[in-house]
Amino acid sequence: MRPSRTWPIHLALGVVAAVMLVPFYWVLKTSVTGENIFAYPPSLWPRHPHLYYFVDVWYYIPFVRFLLNSVVVSAIVVAANLAFNALAAYALTQPFAGKRGVILVLLSSMMIPFQATIVPAYLITKDLGLLNSRLGLALPLCSTIVNIFVFKGSFDAVPRSLIDAARIDGLREWQILWHVMLPLSTSAVATNVILSFIWSWNNFLWPLIAIRGEEMQTLPLGLSTFLSYLENTTGALYAFCVLVLAPGIVLFLLEQKRFVEGLTSGATKG
Amino acid sequence: MTYARRRGSGFVWLFLAPSLLVFALYRIIPLGWNAVLSVERWSPFRPASFAGLDHYEEMFFHDEVFWRSLWNTVVFMTSAPIAIALALGVALLVNAPIRGRALYRAAIFLSYPLMPVAVGIIWRWLYDEKVGLINYGLISAGLISRGIPFLESFEWAMLAVIVAAVWQILGFFMVILLAGLQSIPRELHEAAAIDGAGRAQRIGRITLPLLRPAIFLCLIIGIINSFTSFDLIYVMTRGGPNYATELLITYIYRAAFTLTRFDYAAALTVVLFVFLLALTWLANRASGGEAGAVEAAE
């Protein structure tokens, strides 16, 4: 890539990034100033920035406990997703009787919105005895169809010759998955981790009804409680949201390195 | 092929079992519950009585909100191809070997993990007629003389909501497409470049076809985006003004929990499901069947 030709790309990406970031910048700015966002005209720089709202978050609600709950639940979800989705996706790369039907079932499962399943999901979780537990919180999200297809797309691109060679070598199926498919799908793994983490971390509706007391509540629920104390001050709301957002971003940045590794290891594929 | 036959495909069902179990419990069975409930008259406090197709009759013949929300859902979905095209462009750019790539990726993705309630309020402010940033910018640039009430006007509300939803989902599409891009072996591009193929040709002949599974996935996600964006829309407009932004999913939620009509909400869910299934089937046909799967080259 000749260096002189990269500036149009930078320009385009810069514009896109700026547009994407404007709302986010405002969230950040309001969280450190608490200015009424309805003040007019809007000011670009934060006036008198302070961190009081962030402190308030720690003070008014048991933030650490909520954080811990969120972390445990999300850890379960991410681990389960990696395991279940990789297994399912690998199965879907094989020809077998009923494959069409399974794919149809998976696709149609996506068409069922969570909001319409809350009550039966609650009853089922209750029958499993998992209400008010972190495992119960994690269970509905332990496998997601989007992520299965992400893995499948990546697995499908692995050359058949590799798999056949591994089979000739006598490797069992799960070993093929572990030693051949996964190492070649680092970006699919990264995507799975990021997406399942975000869905679990931000999940509000399910913890709302599956958890009764305060001990097991996760961060988004804590937001509701928090807002009851500091009603309608967007500064507080945004400080909370920034805190909730932070782990997701950190994770994404960490996983970004996998993207890079995936790129370089791709060059040595096969 | 002999290897597969020798091994048998028994392991396939074992591998599929955990995922299928989760879906059976939390999607299929609830769908069944909804289907059964949709032909009953029931409230959480009294036993069910059979209602036949009463709810469906009411929905199709007497409920203009249903038709309005169905239409809105379709309109909302048409934003998906546009968003995917945008995300594809961004993904291609971000995939180029330039410096600071990681930063761009992070900046563009940042919108997705942000809690919908924060996103909703920020966009409500951005669109505000009197103090919003968008109107401020438009007025300062001399394009309009007084603010447009985006979220309060019937004409603009849907478009405004779509823009916000696309903003939030762009990062999601980008991530899916990037994963797809990175499973395309470098050698293919390098070989084609050596053969003299220009960038556009390489994108058209190599990248896009091999991205079909990822694009198909994005299309499906786009179809169900109205669910994924539920929180955002609910916070921004709650379906208003006057049902201008009421989607089927917001109507279902309201019917169940604000109007306490679980049975009617169940009927709406069944209809939504069938509708989306039909759309998915169409999308599948349009992208060549087999869920857009591509056979890997040898």
Added chain:
Amino acid sequence: MTSPASLLQSKVWRRFGAAASTTLIFLLAGTGPAEAQKKISLLTWNIPVYKEKIDGWIADFKQLHPDVQVEWLDKKGTEWATFYQTQVVGGAAPDIIDVQGALWLEYAANGGLVDLTPYLAREPQLRDWYNAKFLATWVYEGKQYLVPFYISKTLLFMNRTMMQEAGLTRPPKSFDEMLDYARKMTKGERSGFLTLNFDWLYWPLFAMNGVELLTHDGKRAAFNTPAAVKTVEALAKATADGVINKVSWTGRWVEPNGAFSSGTVGLYQAHAPAFFYVRGAGKWVNRDTLGIAQMPGGFSTPNSHGLGISKTSKYPDLAWEFIKLATNEKWAYTFGTTLNNLTGTKADTKILEHFKKEDPLAAEVLNTQLEGLDKLVGVWPQARDAQIKEAFYSELQAAVLGRKKPADALAEAERKVNRVLQQR
């Protein structure tokens, strides 16, 4: 090709191992010991700030009933119904619930609440303790379902500064005069009138024009009258001219409060709790600049909170005891003075005295809450209240925002409301 693969394996394995062991730990930890005592639960509506005092209730209750455990849950208004209804389906409905507005009707009409009439009949002094007029707002088909927890209703707030600038001194006495005032105060960014619109809070505007929502037997719509059409036309015209702030029809709870506290609105129809928010957010508010009055004609819509018992409760008698405790003299007074509300009980006299001393402006606001109790509107004992509300308001909103002709909107609303009323 060793480092990326082994790096991946070790990281994945480590994470999986960590998650698996954590899962095991928490599975083993379980969710708590088996229940040996009796247990009742209380679900309140968005008062987590009141935690200390609720612990006080629980402590007092424990002294009277040491073998009973009390669980306290609290949910914000937007999530309350979702939570409660799911709990009901799951058979774990909280015994005592604090319900706002008309939500209780859905539950009562479907047999979800315990009839409190026998309890009250057994203790006549209680009937005196609770304000009869407010008790009456929670009667359905002759049965009493809730008792007052804290009460509120609508009134008229006036921005005296804006009024003076327009040469207006006393509160408006009629609908037309009110709109006239509003017109005089509208200028540039300022608007003359604003109203809250959730539940039936806007209904006084119709009541003062002699419009009834339903026929006396509650079986048919009765609002499609020439008087109503004229009212809606006036509202629509005023909204189009900017005299009525559009946020009245497009905003929910926060926006109207925000608009009035910014000091650019002349008249504001809202309920008493709005006062405390407005005063907090609006630096201009003080005894001279804020006027308090009843709406013309003295009509108001209540938006109170009541305490009731879920039908599925295993210990309704204990629940009743708890409710009595929560609303007794000591705790009603504490509640009123801590959270700035009246309680619909005899404690209100003392609460008002407290405010007269400590916060005269608040006292003035709270005084209005006990006036005009014969002119409460927006309280129809209809099981399908939520659907009727939606049917009516969606048409009203279309009309006042200029999207439909008022006559058409009212006719359509009548059709929709009648359909709701006929549903089985």
